[in-house]
Amino acid sequence: MQLTSRGRYAVSAMVDLAKHQNEGPITLSSISERQFISLSYLEQLFRKLRENNLVESVRGPGGGYLLAVEPKDITISHIMSAVNETIQTTMCKTDETGCHRGSRCGTHNLWSALGLHIKFFLETVTIQNVCDDKDFLNTLKAVEKTLSKQ
Amino acid sequence: MQLTSRGRYAVSAMVDLAKHQNEGPITLSSISERQFISLSYLEQLFRKLRENNLVESVRGPGGGYLLAVEPKDITISHIMSAVNETIQTTMCKTDETGCHRGSRCGTHNLWSALGLHIKFFLETVTIQNVCDDKDFLNTLKAVEKTLSKQ
DNA sequence: GTTATACCCGACTCTTTTAGTCAAGTTTAA
DNA sequence: TTAAACTTGACTAAAAGAGTCGGGTATAAC
Ligand code: FES
Ligand code: FES
Numbered sequence: 001m002q003l004t005s006r007g008r009y010a011v012s013a014m015v016d017l018a019k020h021q022n023e024g025p026i027t028l029s030s031i032s033e034r035q036f037i038s039l040s041y042l043e044q045l046f047r048k049l050r051e052n053n054l055v056e057s058v059r060g061p062g063g064g065y066l067l068a069v070e071p072k073d074i075t076i077s078h079i080m081s082a083v084n085e086t087i088q089t090t091m092c093k094t095d096e097t098g099c100h101r102g103s104r105c106g107t108h109n110l111w112s113a114l115g116l117h118i119k120f121f122l123e124t125v126t127i128q129n130v131c132d133d134k135d136f137l138n139t140l141k142a143v144e145k146t147l148s149k150q
Numbered sequence: 151m152q153l154t155s156r157g158r159y160a161v162s163a164m165v166d167l168a169k170h171q172n173e174g175p176i177t178l179s180s181i182s183e184r185q186f187i188s189l190s191y192l193e194q195l196f197r198k199l200r201e202n203n204l205v206e207s208v209r210g211p212g213g214g215y216l217l218a219v220e221p222k223d224i225t226i227s228h229i230m231s232a233v234n235e236t237i238q239t240t241m242c243k244t245d246e247t248g249c250h251r252g253s254r255c256g257t258h259n260l261w262s263a264l265g266l267h268i269k270f271f272l273e274t275v276t277i278q279n280v281c282d283d284k285d286f287l288n289t290l291k292a293v294e295k296t297l298s299k300q
Numbered sequence: 301g302t303t304a305t306a307c308c309c310g311a312c313t314c315t316t317t318t319a320g321t322c323a324a325g326t327t328t329a330a
Numbered sequence: 331t332t333a334a335a336c337t338t339g340a341c342t343a344a345a346a347g348a349g350t351c352g353g354g355t356a357t358a359a360c
Binding site for chain 2: 001002003004005007008011012015016019035036076085086087088089090091099105106107109110111113114117118121122125130131133136
């Protein structure tokens with residue numbers, strides 16, 4: 001199980017955008033160079049980011065992309081969902097092909113809890129945090145401290 | 151990104167085994183029926199579980215598998231590693247094909263923290279917990295409470 | 301000692317997902 | 331008019347995953 005590059009690239013690009021926020025529209029080719037992501041691939045990703053209202057585009061020469069929302073209000077979860085990078089931990093369907101043929105399997109609550117655990121992290125960290133490169137590490141420490149006390 | 155069935159099946163099977171612990175060696179075909187997992191696939195998984203000393207096998211008629219360790223000492227993480235179901239959140243390599251061509255990218259700490267976050271959960275929950283079907287949910291609540299206080 | 305049970309093992313195929321490309325547009329500042 | 335830069339749909343190739351197959355070997359029961 002591996003975080004796909006779709007999700008990682010999208011976040012990298014959004015962070016790059018946030019860091020150059022005050023420089024006007026940022027071209028994909030400049031992001032491409034800085035983040036080592038192919039231009040075509042970025043175009044694909046930004047289509048989805050725009051459709052999800054996370055970025056705004058400016059066409060024509062001098063154009064590029066701008067954040068449509070403030071960095072502190074964009075969570076990693078927003079970005080991941082936008083590019084269809086969902087983290088699916090359960091495999092239950094209601095039909096005959098599901099986990100336990102319709103009913104809940106003995107591990108359902110485990111995977112469901114894992115899913116929530118991950119979701120919580122992704123919804124807590126914003127790209128502002130990533131730019132600052134510290135808050136989510138503190139978050140993590142607090143979590144571990146709590147758990148180890150049990 | 152999706153939890154693979156390799157990992158989910160392995161955990162399901164181990165939990166099944168734990169629940170029938172006191173019945174002597176458990177055959178794979180009985181697990182196969184209860185958990186809706188093909189026998190061949192189970193054999194593949196149990197090979198790895200045995201190589202990692204999580205289960206013991208008894209050959210011949212009346213044979214089957216037994217837990218090699220107590221349920222309270224087997225974490226989800228143990229099982230997942232045994233069947234090569236690692237959750238990889240970073241993509242850094244040291245060579246020229248890595249994330250940022252050798253150096254750290256701006257999102258490295260984020261993914262690294264996510265990886266630790268998941269790892270912590272998987273190392274905290276045991277199959278005993280899953281059998282009881284409650285402890286890891288409490289764990290989760292404690293985490294969320296801590297985080298929401300920040 | 302034959303037989304049936306059930307574990308053991310390597311290799312293989314099929315399917316799905318992901319990564320990345322390509323070839324065509326359209327808008328607009330200079 | 332031109333060139334920069336976004337827009338779009340479709341396409342291909344590579345990787346990972348799921349699951350199968352055909353052979354084994356050990357051993358309890360008869
Ligand atoms: S994971 Fe939901 S029923 Fe098995
Ligand atoms: S994830 Fe480690 S360098 Fe990018």
